[in-house]
Amino acid sequence: MKTIKKYIFLIATVASLFISGCSEDFLDIKPAGKVDELSFFSDTTNVDMMVSGVYNTFLYKENCDIYDYVRWWLGDVASDMSEAGGDSPTAWGEGYSYDDLSYTAEASILKAIYGSMFNGVNRATQVIENLPQARQLAGDEMKKKIDIRMGEAHFLRAAYYFILARVFGGVPIVDHILLTSEYKTLPRGTIKDVYTLMEKDLKAAIHYLPLESQIAATEKGRASKGAAQALLAKMYVYESSYFTYYGSADPRMGAVQNRWKEAYDMCLEVINSKEYELVGANGETFNTFWSPTTNGFRYLFSVEGNNNKESIFAVQHIHSTGYGNYSFGCALNQFVGPRALIRKDGSFPTQGDHAWGFWVPTHKLYNLFDPNDVRRKVAIGQGPDPETGYPGDSVYGQVTVNGKKVTGFFVIANTTYQATGLENMKYEIGPHNSMIIDGGFQGNTQNMYYIRYADVILLAAEAAMMLDDQANASKYFNMIRARARNCGDGIHPADLAGNVTKQDIMDERAREFAMEGERFFDLVRWKEAYNNINGSTMEWWKNNPSYNGITITYHDKNDFYPIPAIETSKNNNLKQYQGW
Amino acid sequence: MYRKLDRNFSWNWQHVLDYKTTLFDKHNIDLMAGLEANEYLGKTLSGNADSLLKNGATPEYQYIDATLRQTGSTYYYAKGGYSHQTGYAYFGRLNYEFNNLFLAQFTYRYDGSTKFGPGHRFGSFPAFSTGFKFSELDFVKNSLPLLSFGKIRFGWGKTGNDGIPSNKFYSLVGASAENGYPLGGTGTPGGIALAPGNSQLHWESITTYNYGLDLNFFDNKLSVTTDYFEKYTTGMLQSLSLPLVTGRYGFDGSDGKYTDHIGSLSNKGIELALGYKDNVGDLKYTVDFNITKIVSKVYDLTDTIxxxxxxxxxxxxxxxxxxxxxxxxxxxxxxxxxxxxxxxxxxxxxxxxxxxxxxxxxxxxxxxxxxxxxxxxxxxxxxxxxxxxxxxxxxxxxxxxxxxxxxFGFTINLEYKxxxxxxxxxxxxxxxxxxxxxxxxxxxxxxxxxxxxxxxxxxxxxxxxxxxxxxxxxxxxxxxxxxxxxxxxxxxxxxxxxxxxxxxxxxxxxxxxxxxxxxxxxxxxxxxxxxxxxxxxxxxxxxxxxxxxxxxxxxxxxxxxxxxxxxxxxxxxxxxxx
Structure with a gap:
């Protein structure tokens, strides 16, 4: 018996050795619950998912949306028109460094911007490179859809590259799926190199994409032909500005050219398409939480005004709470809304925190407006002023009184956390605030503009001015003023009489796009950043002697932000600009 | 209310053949060979819902159905996962002993791992060790009476490491609701490429050389153990964040990370252990002291990290x-x-x-x-x-x-009554x-x-x-x-x-x-x-x-x-x- 057992065992063992032939297969385990790249990108039924994944970069957050960090810290706080804000001068050390220009290549927001924008670029590239192959096997209906999605991918790659070039200047060119050997060797391109790829992409997008009016209501938010044309016009303006004010000898620029004519013509393409209009240009009013007769300019910056007729391309937001940094909502509103509120009748102690009060306007911006310009009130809020008897601006918010949450209209208390004494009002969304709805700060629903029609109009005015076409320059310039006037008292601001000058364009853009993150990038392209920022005194925390009166020193290196050190340390071909 | 269901299934199959014999009274041989296969399958399902129907609920109310189950709430969700791993190995061992004087051992493993792609799954890991108890030799016994035990040792061996996350040789896509975008006021799902896979991944190998000398004196009261070793880790596996330009920024966990062999590491060291045990009347004492010095160096890196x-x-x-x-x-x-x-x-x-x-x-x-x-x-x-x-x-x-x-370390043991x-x-x-x-x-x-x-x-x-x-x-x-x-x-x-x-x-x-x-x-x-x-x-x-x-x-x-x-x-x- 014993021997038999022994032999059975031996035979089993020897037999099992023969299984060895199958052992490779036995170890071949398919990834669990995840799709592999090849099968995902070769299946055309995934085409919507592929492209939504490219748009997704606009929603990526590190506490706040990275896209909004670009506009807020880099595009505005660094300029002369706003300051860091918050509840104390040191509330956000890194944020403050964009205000006094002391940021370094180790800054984490710069890393997040560089990283997430390249996420978008690479995701778009993957679609652009993989879709044509999948398209071959698709039916005619599907082919049409694929072409549109291709156009969107081309547009998005350009849109992300435009942000990269505004922030960092020239960056590496990713026009194909990178090989592992390129990860650490890809050199830095010039701004012109970036623009060459952008131009190619935007022309492809213009070719593929439908007009805004052809996009179904259920698809609103997708890029349109107009979006691609508007961005191309803006890119031409940027290239021409760099050519005009820096010249192609500047190593950062590369072979930039004078393209004011193309810029102007491309603006006209958008204008003549009649797809867009300046909202409120004829004094129309709209129903929002502010009032049933909200003026058109205020309406632009309300949840009710999402995807309005002026919105050419905007980052879409819907209410969602579940995903934290991946929320489809927007966090910016909570970060930059006025911080302290008081009761309307001024009675204390119902004072309470509302939003977090970052990104506050300066008095330089405030004073740039005609006091009766409606755009000032839409952009800038202020508390009661005992000297002038001004009662203070209303904000719909939520404060805690005796442990209970009270919701409604309150008045800004600008003395509690005084930064400049002024508040950013373009991101006030009242009862739509997700903090009020469910306590989540990343679930707000205001869309964030990427480009709006007013921009195209002012770019047209600027391009016309540069082409010495004063008639059209003032025509478009005054269109902007007329809209502001018709949204306000019908008198202010008056039309500009006489020639449009560079200074007029600079000031009007500052007014129209106040607190929208355009100012710093505009100043740089006009080579006006030094003139407007250097030597200026930070209007910051007036009552705090440690921080009041800091004078800003602007260096040429500040024209563009440094490439994150973590990136240059991995790639010897990636050189910082001089000074970094 | 959170409920989770885990179901794991695993099996392990081993075959071992062992053969022992003694030749000419003095040569002891022990031979062993075997193979091993195993598989692990794990499935999880979990759900969460808030707002219990009855506060301070007794057990019969502690189920997800007994909550308000508000859709759209962060706290209302279902999750499920799956994991699958297999392993396969051949192994063998030969022990040889001569007359309690000389020892030698040879082992071998041929190990397969699911962590690596086709053609890279198996690794060979041989090892050899030998010892010579020279104190057993008659002439040593006679000429060194204070030496109660003496042995020299030598060892050499290779082992492998596959301690990396699964599926790193595949290029995967993360397709989910949160990777998408809202269109027309409604969320749409999205798919995004995770870190590219590395088809060249293989076992990290660790080769060790060890030279030892054990000496005991005075009836084993004093023991001195010295070791010199060299350890070379080649093809070190490391999870790497790719440069930002590759567009894999901001992923949680290993999803956005690329796994690669980064280079080699050497550790060379000396270990010295001294022990003394004795007694003074009723007092028994032992004192042990050890000290280790290791010099480590990174080499053969393709990149500075x-x-x-x-x-x-x-x-x-x-x-x-x-x-x-x-x-x-x-x-x-x-x-x-x-x-x-x-x-x-x-x-x-x-x-x-x-x-x-x-x-x-x-x-x-x-x-x-x-x-x-x-x-x-x-x-x-x-x-x-x-x-x-x-x-x-x-x-x-x-x-x-x-x-x-x-x-270093230092130990004292005392016993008294x-x-x-x-x-x-x-x-x-x-x-x-x-x-x-x-x-x-x-x-x-x-x-x-x-x-x-x-x-x-x-x-x-x-x-x-x-x-x-x-x-x-x-x-x-x-x-x-x-x-x-x-x-x-x-x-x-x-x-x-x-x-x-x-x-x-x-x-x-x-x-x-x-x-x-x-x-x-x-x-x-x-x-x-x-x-x-x-x-x-x-x-x-x-x-x-x-x-x-x-x-x-x-x-x-x-x-x-x-x-x-x-x-x-x-x-x-x-x-x-x-």
């Missing part, structure tokens, strides 16, 4: 020729002092700078630009090591070494610790408590409005000003690096065993009471909570971000055997 490699402010570096985990950062040179003042005239304006003697460049507007342009007295002075008047990561150097010069005493000291000498907690301890802007030493920080003198000094401040301190003029002071520098040497009384215990003839009366075999403690005393200059830090990452260690310290423990106990 800073760690953690996703951080803008890395703390360590892997560089050919350096010790692994060498600390990386700016070198400091004290503080800027009021005496460094220099009044310069720029564009017709006077300006005070505190950079006397430091190099500068002149910018386009005719202004001086120093490496630390905005620094004022009380700020840390960083060394612009490449002298380009720009302070950036090109100025970083190795600022510390977390590898100790040597580690019913009493017993045991204590164990351990220590480390010459290692540095990167104390990142200092950033908050000396930061007035954070929400953390400060350390007392913050009071000794640099302070500017204070003048009244007539210019009369009312407080001389503290301008000689070496601790930078807490409200400095820039956030530069908190850059990763040698300010964070401290000597991590320590000696610790790791454990101590005193016990008493009651006489057996007394306890036996009560049917108790043995009764011992004891008091003792762990980590009671530590001698160190390290300012952090605990110089003894765990961690088993061979490339990144000795960085103290406020890790939980080893607790001090006191214990009192009673052992009873019946």
């Amino acid at each position: 800073t760690l953690p490699d996703w951080e803008s402010n890395p703390k360590a570096i892997l560089r050919n020729g350096d010790a692994p985990g060498a600390f990386w950062g700016y070198k400091t040179d004290g503080l800027f002092r009021p005496s460094d003042v220099d009044t310069i005239i720029e564009n017709g304006k006077k300006r005070q700078v505190w950079k006397a003697g430091l190099p500068y460049k002149i910018d386009a507007q005719g202004r001086r630009v120093y490496a630390q342009n905005t620094a004022k007295p009380g700020d840390l002075r960083f060394v612009d090591t490449n002298g380009d008047t720009v302070l950036n990561d090109k100025d970083k150097v190795v600022i510390g070494n977390p590898n100790p010069d040597f580690t 019913g009493f017993d005493f045991n204590c164990f000291f351990q220590g480390s000498y010459g290692n540095d610790i990167f104390n990142t907690s200092k950033a908050s301890w000396y930061n007035p802007n954070g929400l953390n408590n400060w350390v007392k030493d913050a009071l000794n920080a640099y302070r500017d003198p204070v003048y009244d409005k007539n210019g009369v000094m009312i407080d001389p401040g503290n301008t000689t301190s070496n601790q930078f000003k807490l409200k400095g003029s820039t956030s530069d002071n908190y850059r990763m520098s040698d300010w964070y690096v401290e000597d991590g040497s320590y000696i610790r009384l790791k454990s101590i215990q005193i016990g008493y065993t009651l006489p057996e003839n007394f306890t036996k009366k009560y049917g108790i075999e043995r009764l011992r009471v004891y008091v003792g403690g762990r980590n009671l005393i530590t001698w160190t200059n390290y300012s952090g909570l605990d110089p003894e830090m765990g961690g088993n990452d061979p490339t990144y260690f000795g960085v103290d971000g406020g890790s939980y310290p080893q607790p001090k423990m006191y214990n009192v106990g009673l052992n009873i055997s019946f």
